Amino acid sequence: MxxxxxxxxxxxxxxxxxxxxxxxxxxxxxxxxxAVVEISTVLFYxxxxxxxxxxxxxxxxxxxxxxxxxxxxPQAVIITGIVIGFAVLSLLLVFTVMLHNRYHTLDVHTxxxxxxxxxx
Amino acid sequence: MKKIVxxxxxxxxxxxxxxxxxxxxxxxxxxxxxHLIWERTNLPNTVTAVYxxxxxxxxxxxxxxxxxxxxxxGFLLKYEPKSEISEQTVxxxxxxxxxxxxxxxxVIFLNVVLRGHITPGGGFAGGVILxxxxxxxxxxxxxxxxxxxxxxYKIKFFETISFVAVISVMTMVSVFPDVVLVFTSPPxxxxxxxxxxxxxxxxxxxxxxxxGSWKLASEFVVRRGTL
Numbered sequence: 540m541x542x543x544x545x546x547x548x549x550x551x552x553x554x555x556x557x558x559x560x561x562x563x564x565x566x567x568x569x570x571x572x573x574a575v576v577e578i579s580t581v582l583f584y585x586x587x588x589x590x591x592x593x594x595x596x597x598x599x600x601x602x603x604x605x606x607x608x609x610x611x612x613p614q615a616v617i618i619t620g621i622v623i624g625f626a627v628l629s630l631l632l633v634f635t636v637m638l639h640n641r642y643h644t645l646d647v648h649t650x651x652x653x654x655x656x657x658x659x
Numbered sequence: 660m661k662k663i664v665x666x667x668x669x670x671x672x673x674x675x676x677x678x679x680x681x682x683x684x685x686x687x688x689x690x691x692x693x694h695l696i697w698e699r700t701n702l703p704n705t706v707t708a709v710y711x712x713x714x715x716x717x718x719x720x721x722x723x724x725x726x727x728x729x730x731x732x733g734f735l736l737k738y739e740p741k742s743e744i745s746e747q748t749v750x751x752x753x754x755x756x757x758x759x760x761x762x763x764x765x766v767i768f769l770n771v772v773l774r775g776h777i778t779p780g781g782g783f784a785g786g787v788i789l790x791x792x793x794x795x796x797x798x799x800x801x802x803x804x805x806x807x808x809x810x811x812y813k814i815k816f817f818e819t820i821s822f823v824a825v826i827s828v829m830t831m832v833s834v835f836p837d838v839v840l841v842f843t844s845p846p847x848x849x850x851x852x853x854x855x856x857x858x859x860x861x862x863x864x865x866x867x868x869x870x871g872s873w874k875l876a877s878e879f880v881v882r883r884g885t886l
Contacts, residue, residue, distance in 0.1 A: 548670075558669075561665065596691065598693070611696065616717070633732050636739060
């Protein structure tokens with residue numbers, strides 16, 4: 540039950556992030572939308588891992604294994620995804636800073652217009 | 660018009676996904692491999708067991724990628740103009756409490772990192788906790804002092820040492836599977852030492868993540884522009 544709700548929430552926020560990527564003209568807002576997409580991917584994996592149950596996969600006593608424990612493998616794998624998302628966001632923010640220092644705006648259309656005028 | 664088309668595609672995907680992929684409510688679908696991991700590694704926190712022992716080759720490249728990003732961000736931002744950093748005027752309350760929160764974050768860092776194999780936690784979470792504590796101190800109290808601690812305590816030197824140590828230990832674990840990082844007869848069950856060398860690896864990863872995150876954050880704050 541909770542797993543399905545989490546998966547649906549992750550899908551909805553994923554498409555909200557994609558819509559933000561498409562329809563925003565500000566580069567900083569585009570980067571933030573990409574952050575929403577990455578976080579919803581993490582949420583999706585969390586939902587997949589809690590299909591069996593939402594008990595944390597930590598064995599508190601020697602015979603403490605229960606069948607309703609969450610699956611630890613997606614949780615461990617998504618740590619890589621979190622770090623890669625962090626890295627991509629940092630690099631994108633660096634490029635945003637460089638673009639703003641050069642063109643003094645973050646609007647995509649204005650930057651394209653200035654760039655076309657420069658190259659002609 | 661574009662937004663309407665996008666919304667229709669979105670609703671279509673949601674319906675297809677709901678019908679075909681989401682399992683029925685309340686059914687146990689797959690076996691979680693908790694007992695297999697527990698028998699194989701003897702670590703109570705199975706997530707730590709997966710990402711530090713079973714799938715350690717993932718974590719090697721994760722640490723490598725993180726270090727690479729820190730270096731590349733520093734390199735790319737090297738020639739960008741810096742903003743002027745001056746003493747902030749903040750309330751005395753914020754100044755005092757940011758120091759208190761800094762101290763609390765150090766304690767939580769040590770707890771999360773050293774007991775990461777028994778309770779929820781681990782190196783990455785601990786490093787981010789410590790870095791956010793330092794960033795909070797810098798923003799709320801004194802950014803010049805927070806910038807200076809990177810040089811005063813020689814963080815870069817210790818970061819390099821922990822990076823080399825983590826990479827070498829993890830490569831050893833992934834290349835030679837017979838290497839045992841966990842004591843075969845642990846001193847006392849559920850104590851810190853029962854994890855063998857795992858708390859040490861977590862501590863090194865935590866320090867590495869803290870140093871890298873603080874470096875990234877300070878690079879961005881130093882070049883914050885007109886804010």
